[in-house]
Amino acid sequence: MSETNNVNNFVAKIVEEDLASGKIDKVITRFPPEPNGYLHVGHAKSICLNFGLAEKFNGECNLRFDDTNPEKESQEYIDAIKEDVTWLGFKWAGDIRFSSDYFDTLYEYAIALIKSGNAYVCSLKPEESEEYKGDFNRPGKNSPYRDRSVEENLDLFARMKAGEFKDGEHALRAKIDMASGNMNLRDPIMYRIRHVEHHQTGNKWCIYPIYDFTHGQSDALEGITHSVCTLEFEDHRPLYDWYINNLPVPAKPQQYEFGRLSLNYTVTSKRKLKQLVDEDVVSGWDDPRMPTISGMRRRGFTPASIRNFCEMIGVSRSDGVVDIAMLEHALRSDLNSNAPRAMAVINPLKVVITNMADDHYEDITVESLPDSLIEETGASLLRTVPFTKEIFIDQEDFKEEYSKKFKKKFCPGKRIRLRHGYVIEATDFIKNDAGEIVQVNATQVTTVLGEDPADDVKPKGVVHWVSASHGVEAELRVYGRLLNHESPDRGGEDFMTHINPDSLSVSTAIVEPSLAQAAPETVFQFEREGYYVADRCDHTADKPVFNLTIGLREDKSLSQ
Numbered sequence: 001m002s003e004t005n006n007v008n009n010f011v012a013k014i015v016e017e018d019l020a021s022g023k024i025d026k027v028i029t030r031f032p033p034e035p036n037g038y039l040h041v042g043h044a045k046s047i048c049l050n051f052g053l054a055e056k057f058n059g060e061c062n063l064r065f066d067d068t069n070p071e072k073e074s075q076e077y078i079d080a081i082k083e084d085v086t087w088l089g090f091k092w093a094g095d096i097r098f099s100s101d102y103f104d105t106l107y108e109y110a111i112a113l114i115k116s117g118n119a120y121v122c123s124l125k126p127e128e129s130e131e132y133k134g135d136f137n138r139p140g141k142n143s144p145y146r147d148r149s150v151e152e153n154l155d156l157f158a159r160m161k162a163g164e165f166k167d168g169e170h171a172l173r174a175k176i177d178m179a180s181g182n183m184n185l186r187d188p189i190m191y192r193i194r195h196v197e198h199h200q201t202g203n204k205w206c207i208y209p210i211y212d213f214t215h216g217q218s219d220a221l222e223g224i225t226h227s228v229c230t231l232e233f234e235d236h237r238p239l240y241d242w243y244i245n246n247l248p249v250p251a252k253p254q255q256y257e258f259g260r261l262s263l264n265y266t267v268t269s270k271r272k273l274k275q276l277v278d279e280d281v282v283s284g285w286d287d288p289r290m291p292t293i294s295g296m297r298r299r300g301f302t303p304a305s306i307r308n309f310c311e312m313i314g315v316s317r318s319d320g321v322v323d324i325a326m327l328e329h330a331l332r333s334d335l336n337s338n339a340p341r342a343m344a345v346i347n348p349l350k351v352v353i354t355n356m357a358d359d360h361y362e363d364i365t366v367e368s369l370p371d372s373l374i375e376e377t378g379a380s381l382l383r384t385v386p387f388t389k390e391i392f393i394d395q396e397d398f399k400e401e402y403s404k405k406f407k408k409k410f411c412p413g414k415r416i417r418l419r420h421g422y423v424i425e426a427t428d429f430i431k432n433d434a435g436e437i438v439q440v441n442a443t444q445v446t447t448v449l450g451e452d453p454a455d456d457v458k459p460k461g462v463v464h465w466v467s468a469s470h471g472v473e474a475e476l477r478v479y480g481r482l483l484n485h486e487s488p489d490r491g492g493e494d495f496m497t498h499i500n501p502d503s504l505s506v507s508t509a510i511v512e513p514s515l516a517q518a519a520p521e522t523v524f525q526f527e528r529e530g531y532y533v534a535d536r537c538d539h540t541a542d543k544p545v546f547n548l549t550i551g552l553r554e555d556k557s558l559s560q
């Protein structure tokens with residue numbers, strides 16, 4: 001179906017071996033976002049990997065919301081995440097799931113660990129806990145509450161659940177090893193008290209399990225075979241395994257880690273992206289400058305371009321920074337092959353064809369799809385372009401005087417071919433008081449589409465144009481990079497100091513009438529100008545709005 005079917009990476013190899021050896025019958029993966037923000041391009045890598053494995057090996061991938069921090073989570077984020085995964089073209093198995101679906105079971109698991117002497121209620125204050133924990137060079141110290149009896153622990157834990165204590169007064173901890181070289185094993189917290197409402201469970205709970213106590217057990221309960229996460233969880237794996245080995249879980253999932261995606265000129269942290277939204281640096285999570293999936297969608301990225309990009313960068317066991325040029329390349333090559341073409345004039349200069357009747361009107365039928373796509377698929381997409389006595393061309397395409405450097409060479413006495421149209425020859429021009437050329441007069445030289453002039457004086461180039469009377473004004477939102485530093489969040493400074501103040505400029509263009517009728521989210525190549533998308537939210541036939549998706553060539557990238 002998609003290119004991700006060819007997913008070929010070290011995790012795929014492991015899955016392949018596990019299927020071949022009979023260790024598993026079917027691969028089951030999951031994508032486990034916390035609903036505390038919108039998904040970004042880094043998540044796309046994880047989505048492509050997890051759903052891609054399921055697709056390749058005829059398995060399943062669950063969408064599970066890891067919702068153990070109710071203060072930071074919301075229904076808005078849940079809805080946005082579902083929409084993003086669907087838009088990327090993936091289907092989760094069955095209903096969406098929530099870690100909170102398992103709160104009752106997790107509570108029972110906690111009791112089981114207390115009963116087996118493997119967990120205790122600790123009443124150290126948070127700052128004392130820090131002190132007891134030690135650090136990389138210094139082993140921790142046992143909490144004075146570590147040897148509480150099972151009965152006392154059961155009683156205190158039940159009362160924590162019943163709401164008898166304030167936030168932070170007690171915590172349930174696993175009894176592992178305060179001297180472990182792995183900090184995660186120094187009696188990690190399993191449950192803390194938080195008197196907050198939860199978006200799924202309402203006010204049922206005032207104690208919430210910590211991520212580490214939730215994730216592996218949720219994997220086990222869903223029968224996840226390969227729990228794939230990013231490298232920062234490598235040090236958590238011994239704890240993941242410890243819980244799985246010490247609890248009566250129905251399965252033994254295994255965790256594998258891969259390198260997270262970082263892109264230059266980009267921040268990929270929900271916290272930082274939220275800051276950009278909260279401080280009104282951008283118009284919202286889906287602002288076309290945001291590296292969120294919804295922002296990229298609004299910018300004109302296609303699902304295929306994002307999936308192909310994830311395929312290109314591969315999956316490895318180490319972190320690295322990917323050049324944003326690779327993402328742009330994936331986008332440009334998809335649009336180059338697939339985007340319909342149309343004409344828009346960004347800096348209009350009026351051309352009057354003086355030998356044409358004032359009321360001349362002609363519908364020229366043209367093909368919108370690129371030749372390569374037509375050759376490959378046989379598809380066709382015809383549109384009509386009105387041709388009239390007065391048209392607009394771009395100011396750049398006419399010069400007062402002939403010069404060898406000027407490629408199009410459209411100037412008085414010279415000819416040009418109108419794209420999809422006729423050959424015209426400039427006769428003279430009119431300037432305004434400021435000395436700017438405001439009108440070019442020309443004559444129509446050919447009267448049969450596609451033909452060359454009878455006198456064999458060839459036009460010097462082809463220019464795009466739009467009928468002056470039938471063209472439509474459109475708002476163009478031209479985006480550049482949001483951050484003007486290559487490593488905005490890896491240097492010493494706050495990434496907010498690297499905001500590019502000129503990342504958005506708004507202008508007006510005259511576009512073909514067919515573009516006003518475009519469905520929102522359709523990306524076009526405005527011939528000779530760049531790729532533009534009809535804005536998903538604001539574009540209408542009456543008020544067309546297009547976002548710059550990306551320039552035509554590498555040297556006209558998102559950054560410029």
Ligand code: ATP
Binds near residue numbers: 261
């Ligand atoms: P952030 O740091 O942006 O808040 P997160 O890791 O906290 O991201 P989660 O919602 O917990 O966000 O992530 C869901 C899944 O996506 C996890 O399995 C996580 O490992 C993966 N993921 C998050 N960021 C990246 C990234 N940059 N590259 C690859 N995978 C990622």
Ligand code: MG
Binds near residue numbers: 034
């Ligand atoms: Mg997280």
